Every structure is written in structure tokens, then in C-alpha cells.
Amino acid sequence: MRISGAGKEFLLNRDFAVNCGIRVKLQLTTVIFMKIFYTWVIILLCLPSTALLAQKLTAVEKKIAAAVDQQIPQTLRLLEDIVNVNSGSLNVTGVRQSGELLRKDLEEMGFTVRWVIMPDSIKTAGHLVASRKGKKGKKILLLAHLDTVFEPDMPSNPYTMLNDSTVTGQGVVDDKGGVIAIIAALKSLHQTNQLNDATITVYLTGDEELGGIPSDVTRADMITEAKRHDVALSFEAGELNKITTSRRGADTWRMYVYGNQAHSSRIFSERAGYGAIYESVRIIESFRQTLSGEKYLTFNPGIFAGGTTIIDSVDNITVYGKDNIIAAQSTIMGDVRFLGEQQRREAREKMRKIVENGNLPGTRAEIHFSNGIPSMSPGEANNALLQEIRKLNLDMGLGEMQPNDPMERGAGDISFIADHIPSLDGLGPSGSGAHAPGEVLHLKQFPVLIQRAAILIYRLSR
Numbered sequence: 001m002r003i004s005g006a007g008k009e010f011l012l013n014r015d016f017a018v019n020c021g022i023r024v025k026l027q028l029t030t031v032i033f034m035k036i037f038y039t040w041v042i043i044l045l046c047l048p049s050t051a052l053l054a055q056k057l058t059a060v061e062k063k064i065a066a067a068v069d070q071q072i073p074q075t076l077r078l079l080e081d082i083v084n085v086n087s088g089s090l091n092v093t094g095v096r097q098s099g100e101l102l103r104k105d106l107e108e109m110g111f112t113v114r115w116v117i118m119p120d121s122i123k124t125a126g127h128l129v130a131s132r133k134g135k136k137g138k139k140i141l142l143l144a145h146l147d148t149v150f151e152p153d154m155p156s157n158p159y160t161m162l163n164d165s166t167v168t169g170q171g172v173v174d175d176k177g178g179v180i181a182i183i184a185a186l187k188s189l190h191q192t193n194q195l196n197d198a199t200i201t202v203y204l205t206g207d208e209e210l211g212g213i214p215s216d217v218t219r220a221d222m223i224t225e226a227k228r229h230d231v232a233l234s235f236e237a238g239e240l241n242k243i244t245t246s247r248r249g250a251d252t253w254r255m256y257v258y259g260n261q262a263h264s265s266r267i268f269s270e271r272a273g274y275g276a277i278y279e280s281v282r283i284i285e286s287f288r289q290t291l292s293g294e295k296y297l298t299f300n301p302g303i304f305a306g307g308t309t310i311i312d313s314v315d316n317i318t319v320y321g322k323d324n325i326i327a328a329q330s331t332i333m334g335d336v337r338f339l340g341e342q343q344r345r346e347a348r349e350k351m352r353k354i355v356e357n358g359n360l361p362g363t364r365a366e367i368h369f370s371n372g373i374p375s376m377s378p379g380e381a382n383n384a385l386l387q388e389i390r391k392l393n394l395d396m397g398l399g400e401m402q403p404n405d406p407m408e409r410g411a412g413d414i415s416f417i418a419d420h421i422p423s424l425d426g427l428g429p430s431g432s433g434a435h436a437p438g439e440v441l442h443l444k445q446f447p448v449l450i451q452r453a454a455i456l457i458y459r460l461s462r
């Protein structure tokens with residue numbers, strides 16, 4: 001028996017790609033139509049994006065917004081280019097190529113570009129870091145990631161306009177749209193001469209989707225950079241009226257349970273005991289009963305295997321067993337998500353207690369936790385930033401801004417630095433379907449979100 005987490009999804013993806021391939025071949029004549037359609041969409045998107053320019057923005061801010069609008073054709077071309085370069089987290093060449101696509105723009109704006117190279121053993125591309133120094137305002141760190149969950153051997157999903165407000169493509173909203181939003185916002189500031197005095201670092205990680213493991217190596221440079229800055233803005237996918245001031249963290253755990261291998265007819269006897277599987281079930285059920293009601297805490301057993309022999313790797317388990325043999329061992333892998341260090345620590349303690357105490361006769365168990373991504377705790381500093389963007393939202397006529405419920409977001413790179421500087425996340429594009437073949441970005445909101453990011457950077461850097 002072989003248990004694998006990803007197999008089914010892969011088959012679905014392949015069917016999707018085959019269907020798409022056939023459809024494209026059958027409908028070659030639609031290409032010309034699509035080109036005309038695409039041109040119209042670009043023209044529409046280039047019109048001043050909303051009536052917001054009449055709102056409470058200063059003359060300079062209105063100029064910045066207009067510069068964003070004017071550059072939308074280039075912005076979308078760059079988005080198309082970067083989406084069409086596969087940059088799965090393990091595709092070192094692809095991640096580097098995605099980053100290099102941005103070098104020219106960054107250098108033209110006075111940024112010095114460097115790659116943070118990882119040790120060979122980590123096998124990822126490292127991070128692209130671009131910095132420029134000025135003399136005024138807050139020092140700002142802009143964060144996004146170059147990698148996606150889609151590796152080259154998965155079905156491709158090239159940049160494709162679905163209609164006048166939606167575009168699909170691998171990583172288009174998570175997080176290539178975020179990367180391009182940063183570039184476009186900076187270009188609008190550059191074009192309006194508002195970048196000259198600013199101190200800004202653009203930090204684009206190349207392994208966010210892997211969780212940056214081991215983080216003490218992969219995030220060391222990022223944390224050092226963060227400490228040199230006053231504020232961090234992260235461009236994971238966002239919304240017009242929601243922003244992220246806190247995110248839950250995520251760790252992983254592995255549990256090993258052992259029983260006495262014996263003839264199944266002897267189970268529950270004093271000598272044979274209850275076997276590894278009954279004990280595993282006791283533990284998992286106790287986790288649920290003891291901890292599942294706690295606010296912000298979740299824990300998911302993702303893989304569960306029991307039998308006589310188990311061979312496991314990072315995300316794959318091979319197990320052998322027979323119905324007439326009492327299970328000698330089981331392995332369970334899962335995650336645990338939490339808000340704040342106290343909840344993280346207490347959850348581990350409670351889980352460990354359940355694992356180590358009250359074992360069924362003839363069994364024993366152990367659990368091992370691995371640090372994943374810390375949580376981004378809400379706090380005064382993040383709240384102050386929230387007030388800044390809330391005011392900006394109103395000034396732009398975009399309405400009220402609310403902080404996201406931490407339950408709604410997964411873990412992210414911002415959490416590694418949020419303890420060191422005031423931080424916001426969710427400044428990237430709006431869209432849906434991240435990590436799946438149908439991922440889309442909402443084109444109509446994209447220019448407005450770039451304008452908001454640009455003006456926020458402008459206000460903070462003054």
C-alpha cells in the first residue's frame with residue numbers, strides 16, 4: 001500500500017491541461033479575435049481606473065496614481081512575462097530567471113540588485129534583494145515571493161485572459177502579481193520624482209512556498225535586513241477593504257507509535273497488548289477532544305500509516321501489514337497552526353502530554369515538532385500602520401478597511417520579520433484560487449491596488 005498526498009491532484013491537473021490543449025487546437029480562429037479583445041481590455045484598463053482621483057489626494061498623489069494608470073500596458077506585459085516563466089520553488093533556474101526579469105527596471109530606478117545565495121544542500125534559488133538609500137522618511141522593506149507551488153513537471157497554465165476582468169496563469173495572484181505590483185508602484189514613484197530621497201529594499205524570496213526550511217539559514221539575511229528598516233509591507237494577495245495585521249504560524253509534527261507485533265487473535269491480551277494502531281487512534285482522538293475548541297489553534301493529521309513495516313520520507317509513506325498481525329508501528333504526520341508564541345508553546349506541551357501519558361497496554365509513543373513559520377501577532381505597531389492605510393483607503397474613496405481574521409490566512413514570509421518591525425500584509429493583487437490550476441487575478445482592481453501601494457509608500461517615505 002502506498003500513501004501519497006499529491007497523486008490525485010496531479011491527475012486532475014493533467015486532465016485539465018489535456019482538455020485545454022485540445023480546445024486550443026480546435027479553435028485556432030479564435031486567436032485573432034482574442035488579440036482584438038485583449039487590445040480592448042488594455043485600452044479599458046488604461047483609462048483612469050476609478051473616480052477616486054477626485055478624492056482627498058494631494059496633487060502629488062494624484063500624479064502618482066496617474067502614472068500607475070499610464071504604465072498599465074507595460075505592467076501587464078511584465079506580469080505576462082513573469083507568469084510564463086515556471087518558477088516552482090525547486091526550479092532554481094526558473095526562480096532566478098523570474099528575478100532577473102526585474103533587474104533592468106530596478107537598476108534604472110537606482111536600486112542595487114543582489115542575490116542571496118543558499119548553501120548547496122538547500123537546493124533553492126535564494127532571494128533577490130534590491131536596495132536604494134535616501135535621506136528622508138521611514139526605511140521601507142517591500143516583501144513578495146518569486147516562487148510558486150507549480151513545478152515544471154506539473155501541467156502548465158500559461159498567462160491567459162479569461163474575460164475583461166480576469167486573467168489566469170501559474171502564480172498570477174500568488175505571488176507574481178504581488179511582485180509586479182511592487183515594481184509598478186515603484187515605477188510610478190520614480191516617474192514622478194518621488195523616489196529620490198526614499199530608502200527602500202525590495203525583498204523577493206525564492207522559497208516561500210516551501211516555508212523556507214530550515215528558516216534559521218534561509219531567513220537569516222531577511223531578518224538582518226528587516227532590522228535595518230522601520231516598516232515592512234508584504235505583497236501577498238489582498239483586497240480593497242481587508243488588510244492583514246496578523247497571521248497564524250505553522251509548524252509540523254511527526255508521531256511514532258510502537259506496539260508488539262503478534263498474532264491478531266491475541267490482541268487485548270496482557271502479552272500482546274493493543275497494537276500501534278489503537279494507540280495512535282487514542283492519541284489523535286484525544287488531540288481533537290482536548291484542543292479543538294481553542295481559538296486560533298488548529299492541527300491536522302495529514303498522513304496516517306500503521307502496520308508491521310513503515311518506510312517514510314518527507315511527504316510519502318510506504319507501509320506493509322496484514323490483517324492477521326497486530327500492528328507493530330505507526331507514523332502520523334501533521335501540522336499545527338497557532339497565533340503567538342504562548343499558544344505555540346502550550347499546544348506543544350498539551351499534545352506531548354497526551355502522547356506520553358495514558359498509553360494503552362503494550363504500546364509507547366513519541367512526538368517530534370519542527371519549527372515552520374512563526375506567527376505574525378497583532379500589536380500596537382501593526383495597528384498604527386493599519387490606521388495609515390485605513391485613512392488612505394478613505395482618501396481614495398475605497399471605503400472602510402478592516403483587518404483580516406487571522407483564521408482566514410495561512411502562514412507567510414512576513415511572520416519571520418513581524419516581531420522586529422511594524423508590518424502589514426495583503427498589499428498585493430486581488431484574486432482567487434491560489435495553489436490550484438484555475439488561479440485568477442482580478443484585472444480591474446489591479447491598477448487601484450497598485451495606486452494604493454504606491455501612495456502608501458510615498459506617505460511613509462516622506
Ligand SMILES: [Zn+2]
Nearest residue numbers: 145174175236
Ligand atoms: Zn504566496
